[in-house]
Amino acid sequence: MTTESTQDLVLAAAKADKQALERLLIRHLPQLHGFLRLRMGKLLRARETPDDLVQSVAREALAELSQLEWRGEAAFRHWLFTRAQHKLTDKVRYLTAQRRDPEREVTPTDSRSLLDCYGALCTPSRELASAEALRQIEAAFDDLPEDYQEAITQYRLCGLDYPQIAERMGRSEGAVRNLVYRGLSRLAIRLGGEG
Numbered sequence: 001m002t003t004e005s006t007q008d009l010v011l012a013a014a015k016a017d018k019q020a021l022e023r024l025l026i027r028h029l030p031q032l033h034g035f036l037r038l039r040m041g042k043l044l045r046a047r048e049t050p051d052d053l054v055q056s057v058a059r060e061a062l063a064e065l066s067q068l069e070w071r072g073e074a075a076f077r078h079w080l081f082t083r084a085q086h087k088l089t090d091k092v093r094y095l096t097a098q099r100r101d102p103e104r105e106v107t108p109t110d111s112r113s114l115l116d117c118y119g120a121l122c123t124p125s126r127e128l129a130s131a132e133a134l135r136q137i138e139a140a141f142d143d144l145p146e147d148y149q150e151a152i153t154q155y156r157l158c159g160l161d162y163p164q165i166a167e168r169m170g171r172s173e174g175a176v177r178n179l180v181y182r183g184l185s186r187l188a189i190r191l192g193g194e195g
Helices: 006-014 018-039 041-047 050-067 073-098 112-121 131-143 146-157 162-169 173-191
Strands: none
Touching: 006 018, 006 050, 006 073, 018 050, 018 073, 018 131, 018 146, 041 073, 041 131, 050 073, 073 146, 073 162, 131 173, 146 162, 146 173, 162 173
C-alpha cells in the first residue's frame, strides 16, 4: 500500500475530492490541534476548547483549499497554521470585545497526542505524561516573547527552515536561529530540561 503525498491530497482536495479532503485533514489534525492548543494563550484556553477551534479552522481552510498553490509540505503546514493563527486572533478580539462571562469558561481535555506534538519543544528524553505537564508547557510558552513563539512555531511545528522563517518574519537568518535557540533554551530552563 503506497502512501499518498500531501501534494497529491491537496491537488485532489482542491478538485472537491471528498475522500482526499478527509485524508488530508486526518493527516494534519494532530499538528493543527497541537498548534492551536499551544498558541491559544491563557484567555482562550479558559474559554474555548481546542477541538472547537480545530473544527472551525479545518472548515474554513477546506473552503479556501482551491485557491492554494502547492509549494511543498512545509509551506502547506504554514498556510494551514496561518489560518489557525487568524482564527485565534479573531477569537481573542471577540472575547475581549464582548467581556465574556467567566461562568462560561471551559476546562479543555488533555490528550496523549498533544504531549507527542509538544515533545518537539523539549528534549527527546523528557517524558511528559500528565495534564500538569501540558499546563507547564503551555504556561512556559505563553511567557516567551511573541517573536520567540513565532520562530519556534515556524521551526518546530510548521517545519520551515531558517531562511523561510527569516523571509516570513522579515529578519536575518542568524536572527531567526538566535530566536529559536534562545526560545528553546528558555523553555528548557523553565521546564527543568537540559537543553
